[in-house]
Amino acid sequence: xxxxxxxxxxxxxxxxxxxxxxxxxxxxxxxxxxxxxxxxxxxxxxxxxxxxxxxxxxxxxxxxxxxxxxxxxxxxxxxxxxxxxxxxxxxxxxxxxxxxxxxxxxxxxxxxxxxxxxxxxxxxxxxxxxxxxxxxxxxxxxxxxxxxxxxxxxxxxxxxxxxxxxxxxxxxxxxxxxxxxxxxxxxxxxxxxxxxxxxx
Amino acid sequence: xxxxxxxxxxxxxxxxxxxxxxxxxxxxxxxxxxxxxxxxxxxxxxxxxxxxxxxxxxxxxxxxxxxxxxxxxxxxxxxxxxxxxxxxxxxxxxxxxxxxxxxxxxxxxxxxxxxxxxxxxxxxxxxxxxxxxxxxxxxxxxxxxxxxxxxxxxxxxxxxxxxxxxxxxxxxxxxxxxxxxxxxxxxxxxxxxxxxxxxx
Numbered sequence: 001x002x003x004x005x006x007x008x009x010x011x012x013x014x015x016x017x018x019x020x021x022x023x024x025x026x027x028x029x030x031x032x033x034x035x036x037x038x039x040x041x042x043x044x045x046x047x048x049x050x051x052x053x054x055x056x057x058x059x060x061x062x063x064x065x066x067x068x069x070x071x072x073x074x075x076x077x078x079x080x081x082x083x084x085x086x087x088x089x090x091x092x093x094x095x096x097x098x099x100x101x102x103x104x105x106x107x108x109x110x111x112x113x114x115x116x117x118x119x120x121x122x123x124x125x126x127x128x129x130x131x132x133x134x135x136x137x138x139x140x141x142x143x144x145x146x147x148x149x150x151x152x153x154x155x156x157x158x159x160x161x162x163x164x165x166x167x168x169x170x171x172x173x174x175x176x177x178x179x180x181x182x183x184x185x186x187x188x189x190x191x192x193x194x195x196x197x198x199x200x
Numbered sequence: 201x202x203x204x205x206x207x208x209x210x211x212x213x214x215x216x217x218x219x220x221x222x223x224x225x226x227x228x229x230x231x232x233x234x235x236x237x238x239x240x241x242x243x244x245x246x247x248x249x250x251x252x253x254x255x256x257x258x259x260x261x262x263x264x265x266x267x268x269x270x271x272x273x274x275x276x277x278x279x280x281x282x283x284x285x286x287x288x289x290x291x292x293x294x295x296x297x298x299x300x301x302x303x304x305x306x307x308x309x310x311x312x313x314x315x316x317x318x319x320x321x322x323x324x325x326x327x328x329x330x331x332x333x334x335x336x337x338x339x340x341x342x343x344x345x346x347x348x349x350x351x352x353x354x355x356x357x358x359x360x361x362x363x364x365x366x367x368x369x370x371x372x373x374x375x376x377x378x379x380x381x382x383x384x385x386x387x388x389x390x391x392x393x394x395x396x397x398x399x400x
Contacts, residue, residue, distance in 0.1 A: 048258045058248045058370045062383055072400055073390050170258045183262055186386040190273050200272055 004033035005177040005191075008164055010041040011088035011124055013172035014067040014078070015185040017114040020173070021076045022188055024107075030195035032177070036110055038092040038157075039164045041085070041172055048170050052085050070185065077119045086117070086125040090148045093157050094134065097147035108137045204233035205391075206376040208364055210241040211288035211324055213372035214267040214278070215385040217314040220373070221276045222388055224307075230395035232377070236310055238292040238357075239364045241285070241372055248370050252285050270385065277319045286317070286325040290348045293357050294334065297347035308337045 005027050009016035020036075027034045045051060053063040064080065071078030091113050098106035116122035116133045123129050127148070134144045147153055167176065175182040175191055180199070182191045193200055205227050209216035220236075227234045245251060253263040264280065271278030291313050298306035316322035316333045323329050327348070334344045347353055367376065375382040375391055380399070382391045393400055 048256065050256070050259075056248065056250070058368055059250075061368065062370055062381060065381070066383070066387075069390065069400075073393060168258055168261065170262055181262060181265070183266070184386070186384070187266075189389075190269065193273060200269075 002030075002032055003178060004035050005175055006035045006037055008037045008039050008169045008172060008174040008176075010039055010085075010172040011091045011110075011113050011117065012085040013041060014080075014118065015070070016172040017118045018071055018074055018076050018078070019175075019185040019188065020111065020114050022074065022185075023173075023175070026188060026192055027195070030192075032195060036095075036107055037160065037164065038088070038095050038110070039161050039169065039172065040089060040092065042087075043161050044165060044170060044172075047165055054084065074185070077115075079119050079121065081117050081121045081123075083123065086123055088124060089154075089157065090127065090130055091124045093150070093153045094130070094139070094144055094147045096153055096157055096160070097143070097150070098139065105137065105139075109134065109139065112137050202230075202232055203378060204235050206235050206237060208237045208239050208369045208372060208374040208376075210239055210285075210372040211291045211310075211313050211317065212285040213241060214280075214318065215270070216372040217318045218271055218274055218276050218278075219375075219385040219388065220311065220314050222274065222385075223373075223375070226388060226392055227395070230392075232395060236295075236307055237360065237364065238288070238295050238310070239361050239369065239372065240289060240292065242287075243361050244365060244370060244372075247365055254284065274385070277315075279319050279321065281317050281321045281323075283323065286323060288324060289354075289357065290327065290330055291324045293350070293353045294330070294339070294344055294347045296353055296357055296360070297343070297350070298339065305337065305339075309334065309339065312337050 005023065007019070007023050009020060024034050054060045056063070067080060068078055095106050095110055098109050112133050113124055117124050122133060124133070131141045131144055135141070168181065171183050173185055175187070177191065177194065178199070180194060205223065207219070207223050209220060224234050254260045256263070267280060268278055295306050295310055298309050312333050313324055317324050322333060324333070331341045331344055335341070368381065371383050373385055377391065377394065378399070380394060
């Protein structure tokens with residue numbers, strides 16, 4: 001059985017969201033699974049010495065335009081959220097907790113988070129709003145709160161981020177398949193060709 | 201007649217080179233011409249507050265890998281040059297001079313420059329090497345030297361750079377068609393869809 005694709009993303013990443021709507025179907029066409037791995041871009045930006053795309057001089061304006069156009073190009077609903085970006089460690093910790101219980105449920109939760117933020121302006125950094133998103137996929141407030149405040153999960157999420165940085169993950173979305181790295185929703189066609197041909 | 205595509209590029213830009221091998225054929229399929237407009241990334245980087253891709257912490261290594269893979273993906277011959285990047289104002293000024301005389305010849309010269317640098321490691325910032333590239337497309341050393349040292353051309357190239365920056369050109373390749381901006385060789389599919397559909 002061919003190895004799964006590692007899919008690194010931050011819940012606050014527009015291109016990460018766009019890729020999240022495509023990667024499982026793409027992988028399935030070539031008999032591959034996908035490991036969803038939430039990370040924090042803030043920590044990655046420290047080692048890459050960069051800032052959020054939207055805050056970059058001149059480029060920021062282009063990116064805002066490109067987020068929406070890339071969404072239309074890919075046929076994915078999109079509405080630019082405000083505030084942007086937001087802190088996503090709570091969503092990340094909750095994802096890890098759910099993954100232990102049921103990986104399918106964890107992905108369902110991740111999709112719900114991405115769609116809530118990028119189509120309905122639901123602020124995932126606000127616990128009451130995150131609770132509403134979680135409730136819609138069957139996770140109650142008590143479980144969510146426990147996950148978010150669990151010191152062991154905090155440490156695990158931190159370590160997962162460090163491991164991603166050690167693997168040279170430099171943005172979101174970032175994919176690694178058979179040791180080959182692909183960065184960006186715009187690299188999905190190259191990733192697909194890689195799966196199709198076994199490397200090119 | 202639909203308006204031409206403005207194609208901004210730096211002769212030292214790998215993704216600019218990749219796009220240069222595709223843009224005229226792509227445009228022609230939709231009855232469009234292409235205005236080739238050389239710029240200096242160094243000047244653009246000042247306003248975008250950035251540095252060459254290859255020098256970015258962590259990302260630099262990824263980009264070097266991606267240049268070559270993107271070339272294979274697009275079926276374009278590529279060999280990473282050293283030194284990289286290089287100063288390209290001489291190639292840019294020569295391009296402008298040729299454009300006045302014969303736009304077709306100017307594009308031929310631009311292709312020759314890109315291919316020499318990115319497939320044969322010809323350093324375009326070295327006048328003797330640039331002379332060899334120019335000679336191959338019928339431009340003699342005297343004409344090249346006159347173009348490179350002409351104060352009027354220097355000023356025109358500088359003004360062209362300023363005009364590009366005023367249009368928010370933030371990298372290479374950068375395309376503007378019907379006022380819609382597309383940045384990157386990886387936006388060629390979106391640019392094509394734009395031409396196909398009249399905007400999406």
